[in-house]
Amino acid sequence: FEGESTQRVFECPSCGNKIGVADLLKPGTFSKRLTMGVGAEYVPEQGIPCEISPQQARANALQLVRQYPEAFAGHDVEDAIQNDMMLFYFPMALADLRMMASFPGKGLSKETLVYYEVLDWAYPRANYLDVRLMGILEPWDFGKVGPFDPAMQEGDFRVVSVDASTKDQVVIDKLALDVAGNDAEAVLGLNKKSIRTWARKARKHKDGLVMVPVYFVDRPASDSRDGEQVRIAVNGQTGRAAAVVFSDKRETHVVAPLNPNVMLSSESTVHATPIEVKYVKSPFLYQIVRRGGGEQPRQVAAAAEGSYREEKPKRKGLFGAIFGK
Numbered sequence: 145f146e147g148e149s150t151q152r153v154f155e156c157p158s159c160g161n162k163i164g165v166a167d168l169l170k171p172g173t174f175s176k177r178l179t180m181g182v183g184a185e186y187v188p189e190q191g192i193p194c195e196i197s198p199q200q201a202r203a204n205a206l207q208l209v210r211q212y213p214e215a216f217a218g219h220d221v222e223d224a225i226q227n228d229m230m231l232f233y234f235p236m237a238l239a240d241l242r243m244m245a246s247f248p249g250k251g252l253s254k255e256t257l258v259y260y261e262v263l264d265w266a267y268p269r270a271n272y273l274d275v276r277l278m279g280i281l282e283p284w285d286f287g288k289v290g291p292f293d294p295a296m297q298e299g300d301f302r303v304v305s306v307d308a309s310t311k312d313q314v315v316i317d318k319l320a321l322d323v324a325g326n327d328a329e330a331v332l333g334l335n336k337k338s339i340r341t342w343a344r345k346a347r348k349h350k351d352g353l354v355m356v357p358v359y360f361v362d363r364p365a366s367d368s369r370d371g372e373q374v375r376i377a378v379n380g381q382t383g384r385a386a387a388v389v390f391s392d393k394r395e396t397h398v399v400a401p402l403n404p405n406v407m408l409s410s411e412s413t414v415h416a417t418p419i420e421v422k423y424v425k426s427p428f429l430y431q432i433v434r435r436g437g438g439e440q441p442r443q444v445a446a447a448a449e450g451s452y453r454e455e456k457p458k459r460k461g462l463f464g465a466i467f468g469k
Contacts, residue, residue: 187306188353191233192380195357195382196383206222208387215387216387229378231358232360233355236268236269239267244342244344258328259420262413266354267312269312272304275315284356324336327415331436373391375387384400420436
C-alpha cells in the first residue's frame with residue numbers, strides 16, 4: 145500500500161477493500177469494526193443516526209421476550225441479548241408500494257379485491273440480516289436522514305454493505321406479500337393464507353438508498369427447542385423491538401408496541417388503510433366497496449400496537465402430492 149502519512153484508511157488496488165490502521169480507527173471513544181464488502185462504493189452515503197443506546201436496546205429486547213414468553217419458551221436468549229447484541233448500520237432502499245390482491249368472495253361474490261398503498265416503504269438491500277425481520281421493524285423516519293458517518297455511534301458496531309447478489313425483485317415480492325396478507329387480516333378480517341392472486345408496483349425513490357441503525361442478535365438452532373432458531377432486532381431510531389422464531393415446523397413473528405413518545409415526521413413509513421374495491425369497467429375503473437376499520441381512517445402500517453403471528457408451512461396432502469395441488 146502507498147499513501148500519505150495522514151491517511152486513516154487505505155484501499156487495496158487489487159480487490160478494492162478498505163484497510164484501516166488500528167490505532168487511527170480509534171478517535172476519542174470510538175472503536176469501529178467495519179464490514180465494507182467489496183468497497184466503500186457499496187455503502188450508501190446517507191444514513192439515519194442511531195438514537196437508541198445499547199443499554200436501552202437490550203432493555204427493549206428483554207421486555208419483548210418477557211412480554212411474549214410463549215414464543216421464546218425453551219430458548220436462553222436473555223444472556224445472548226446482554227452479551228451478544230451488536231449494532232449494525234444496514235442498507236435499505238426506499239420506495240412507494242402499491243398492490244392489489246384477490247381473496248375468496250363472501251356470499252354470491254366470486255372474489256374480494258383489496259387495494260393497498262405503502263408510502264416511504266423501506267426494503268433490505270442485503271441478506272446479511274434476516275430479511276423478513278427487517279421488514280417488520282418499521283416505521284423509519286426519513287426526515288432525519290443525513291450524510292452517513294460511521295462515527296454516528298460510540299462503541300463497537302458494524303457497517304453492512306449493499307449485497308450485489310441480492311435481487312430487488314425477490315426481496316420486494318417476499319415482503320410485499322407479507323404486507324398484503326397481514327394488513328388485510330388486521331383491518332378487513334380476511335385470511336391472509338387465502339390470497340389467490342396479487343400484483344404490485346414499487347416506485348423506487350431517486351437516491352433512496354440509506355443506512356439504518358439496527359441492534360441484532362442471532363441464536364443458533366443448536367441451543368434451543370425443536371431445532372428452532374431465534375433472531376431479535378431493535379430499531380436503532382425508534383427503539384421498536386421485533387423477533388422471529390423459526391424452524392421447519394413453524395415460524396413466529398413478534399413485534400413490540402411502538403413507544404407512544406416517539407414523534408415521527410411526515411416523511412416516515414405509512415401504510416394507508418386497505419380498501420376493498422370492485423371492478424366496474426375498462427379502463428381500470430374500480431368502485432370502493434368498504435374501507436378497512438369501518439368509515440374511520442386508520443393508519444395500519446407499523447401499527448402502534450404490538451403483534452404476535454404464528455404461521456405453519458403448508459403441507460401437501462395425498463392428492464396434492466400426486467396432482468401438484
